[in-house]
Amino acid sequence: MNALKHNEDDHEKFVDAFKVMRKDHAVIGRSGNFVVLYLKEPMIKISEQYRSTMFPKDFSEILEFYTSGSKVHSILKFFYVEGDKLTKQLLNHLKLLTSQRLRQLNFHLDIELNQLRSYDEVYEKILVTLQGLGIEGNRREVIVGGSLGSITESSYNNLFERAKAYSIINRVPTHLININRVNSIVRDCKKGPGFDDLLRCKAYKAYVLNNIVQLYAKSGGIPWIPAEKLLARKVIIGLATAKMKTSDQEKYIIGVAFSIAYFGKEIRSFVVANLYNLDVLDKSVLKTKGIYIPRETAKELISTIAMISNQKIPDVDQYIIFQSPIIHDEEVEGLREALGGDRKWVLVHVKDSGFSKRIYDVSTSDWGPYRGVCVLDKDYLDTFKDKGFIKALLVSTGRVKMKKLKGTVEEALYRATPKPLELEICADVEDIKDNKDPLQLVVYISRAILLLSKLDWEAYTNWPKVPFVIKYAQRLARIIARADEDTRKKLLNTLTSSAELRLVM
Numbered sequence: 001m002n003a004l005k006h007n008e009d010d011h012e013k014f015v016d017a018f019k020v021m022r023k024d025h026a027v028i029g030r031s032g033n034f035v036v037l038y039l040k041e042p043m044i045k046i047s048e049q050y051r052s053t054m055f056p057k058d059f060s061e062i063l064e065f066y067t068s069g070s071k072v073h074s075i076l077k078f079f080y081v082e083g084d085k086l087t088k089q090l091l092n093h094l095k096l097l098t099s100q101r102l103r104q105l106n107f108h109l110d111i112e113l114n115q116l117r118s119y120d121e122v123y124e125k126i127l128v129t130l131q132g133l134g135i136e137g138n139r140r141e142v143i144v145g146g147s148l149g150s151i152t153e154s155s156y157n158n159l160f161e162r163a164k165a166y167s168i169i170n171r172v173p174t175h176l177i178n179i180n181r182v183n184s185i186v187r188d189c190k191k192g193p194g195f196d197d198l199l200r201c202k203a204y205k206a207y208v209l210n211n212i213v214q215l216y217a218k219s220g221g222i223p224w225i226p227a228e229k230l231l232a233r234k235v236i237i238g239l240a241t242a243k244m245k246t247s248d249q250e251k252y253i254i255g256v257a258f259s260i261a262y263f264g265k266e267i268r269s270f271v272v273a274n275l276y277n278l279d280v281l282d283k284s285v286l287k288t289k290g291i292y293i294p295r296e297t298a299k300e301l302i303s304t305i306a307m308i309s310n311q312k313i314p315d316v317d318q319y320i321i322f323q324s325p326i327i328h329d330e331e332v333e334g335l336r337e338a339l340g341g342d343r344k345w346v347l348v349h350v351k352d353s354g355f356s357k358r359i360y361d362v363s364t365s366d367w368g369p370y371r372g373v374c375v376l377d378k379d380y381l382d383t384f385k386d387k388g389f390i391k392a393l394l395v396s397t398g399r400v401k402m403k404k405l406k407g408t409v410e411e412a413l414y415r416a417t418p419k420p421l422e423l424e425i426c427a428d429v430e431d432i433k434d435n436k437d438p439l440q441l442v443v444y445i446s447r448a449i450l451l452l453s454k455l456d457w458e459a460y461t462n463w464p465k466v467p468f469v470i471k472y473a474q475r476l477a478r479i480i481a482r483a484d485e486d487t488r489k490k491l492l493n494t495l496t497s498s499a500e501l502r503l504v505m
Contacts, residue, residue: 014431017233017318017344018444025374025443033379039372039443041400042451045227053402065105067222067265073108074219076175077129079122079146082115086182087147093199093208094215107216122146126163126174134170143218144172149179161479162487164504168479169490173218173502175211182207210460217457218502225262226455230448235261235270235309235316238469239301239323241291242477244275251278254481255293257301258473260501261313268312269501272304273480273492289326298334306339319345320448322467324474327426336428344431348445349424352466359395359420368412371398374446375420376439384438388429393420394446396453397465413463421449421465458505472504 029036041053047064080087091111098109116122126146133142144167148159160176167174189201198204213223237259244252252275260269276297278286285292293301302321309316319339327349339345359375360367375393384390397418402409425445432438449467456468464471480491 014344014427018346018441020440020443020447024447028373033377035376035378035381035439037374037376037439037443037446038370039374039447039450041372042230042447042454043227044224044451044454046224051227065107065216065221065223066225068106070221071106071108072216072219072221073110074141074143074215075110075112076143076145076215077112077114078175079114079116079125079129081119081122081147081149082117084147084149084179086186087177087179088113089198090177090182090208090211094211097208098212098215105212105216107212107219107221109215109219119148122148123159123163126176127166130163130166130170130172130174133172134166141219142172143175143215145175145177147177147179147182149183158482161475161482164475165479165483165487165491168499168503169487169494171494171500171503173505175215175218177211206460210458213457213460214505218505220502222265222267223457224455225265225267226451228451230444230451231262233316234318234320235259235305235313236448236452236467236469237302237305237319237321238467238471238473239293239321239325240470240473240477241293241325242474242481244481252276253278253291254477255297255301256473256477256480257305258469258476258504259305259309260469261309261316263313267501268309269499269504270305270308270312271476271495271499271504272301272308273476273495274300285326285328292326292328293323293331293334294328295330295334295337298331299338302335302338306343317343319343320445321345321347322350322449322452322470323348324350324466324470327424332426332428341430345428346441346445347426348449349426350449350466350470351422351424352419357393357420357422358417359393360417361399364399366412366417368414368417369395369398369420371395371400371413372446372450373398373420374442376442381438385432386429388427388432390423390425390438390442392423392425392442392446394423394449395420396450397463423449472501476504 023040025037025039027035028038043051043053045051046066078091095111098107116125126144129144163174163176185203185207189195189198189204195201217223237257240256242254244254254273254275256273258271260267274297276294280294327347335345335347359369359373361369373395377391380390395418397413399410399412402411425442452467452469453463456464480488483491
């Protein structure tokens with residue numbers, strides 16, 4: 001089933017870029033003006049032999065990665081405070097699981113432990129080591145790591161962001177551990193009976209395994225990729241903004257476009273960033289709706305992404321753009337100018353906070369909804385052909401059904417009642433003038449979001465709520481916005497060429 005109607009000529013139209021199959025969704029309810037859909041969970045590929053709807057949660061049973069047929073080797077230069085027994089124990093568990101049980105991964109990780117007297121020394125040593133490796137040239141086999149603790153969450157975030165800035169500038173991956181978080185996990189584990197061996201505690205073991213996934217990815221390996229063609233011939237882009245603290249009283253905003261494309265056994269990522277002044281924005285829109293990306297900035301960001309991606313992957317001419325800022329007519333105009341008439345695009349505002357909407361399912365024990373439930377307003381479906389705009393609600397952190405050897409089991413991917421994502425989907429009216437069934441486009445975009453939430457190699461246990469391209473765009477925007485002027489200039493200069501995903505993780 002096609003998303004939109006084919007035109008008669010041979011040129012590929014919007015419909016060809018965003019197709020869905022009949023089996024990808026089911027209409028499970030209609031109430032008043034609303035249509036309720038249930039979407040099929042997208043598939044993940046871990047190897048040519050193994051695919052799963054639930055992986056990476058199956059990782060601990062499968063013990064295999066997508067590129068584990070090729071040997072991956074790294075040295076983790078790790079700094080920690082002397083006497084920190086918890087960090088030393090965690091690193092020993094990393095050694096144990098990578099050297100013995102996970103040998104099938106073909107992942108050899110050497111850990112060089114370096115004890116220092118204080119967390120300040122740990123932090124400074126991380127930065128000095130990153131700069132030294134940068135001067136020597138790109139050392140792909142080296143990861144610089146450290147544990148940071150005895151600090152507030154805001155202080156940790158500042159240290160994390162500065163270290164990541166130097167990681168990107170010097171093109172050396174980093175692996176930072178928040179010891180406060182590890183302490184919290186261990187305390188909860190010890191409340192349960194019989195947890196003298198921490199590796200028997202589900203939460204702690206999951207944390208260790210999550211670190212292994214991240215280290216494998218930062219070493220250049222690919223843990224898993226999409227098993228469906230949802231993202232084929234696509235550049236997936238995340239747009240985000242952050243306020244800069246400057247002498248001009250925060251008048252400047254950093255806009256970041258983080259994009260990714262899946263190309264066989266290679267994942268290619270591209271990052272561009274730009275500054276724009278709050279003075280160019282409509283003050284009434286700022287007060288009532290929030291920050292948006294102006295036309296020239298949108299045009300420049302997307303034009304650069306398109307130029308870089310076309311050089312690397314010539315066949316790509318389809319773009320899905322997810323963003324945290326609101327959609328504004330100026331941005332849409334910038335996109336049209338950047339991508340022209342030959343390239344197909346969909347722009348999606350993903351709102352994950354600041355609203356009180358809820359979706360409940362009275363058939364479950366706690367009324368928690370199932371992941372993949374999507375609610376549409378028929379008014380938007382009826383006007384889509386003329387306006388090119390649809391709103392929808394999508395549950396991305398609800399209950400999931402998993403097939404196990406003993407049958408189907410359920411798991412709740414939440415603690416409190418989950419909030420759905422609020423989606424605003426925008427397409428070029430010229431591309432969709434022959435549209436007959438816009439519901440199919442919503443199915444496509446919603447399933448892409450579910451898939452992208454599972455492709456974040458930082459989150460093996462808990463899938464992110466939003467597409468991970470937004471997460472990394474937001475991270476980069478914060479890093480650049482909060483950096484000192486000298487570091488910011490170096491970062492912006494570095495980001496004029498493609499930056500590897502492993503450097504942002």
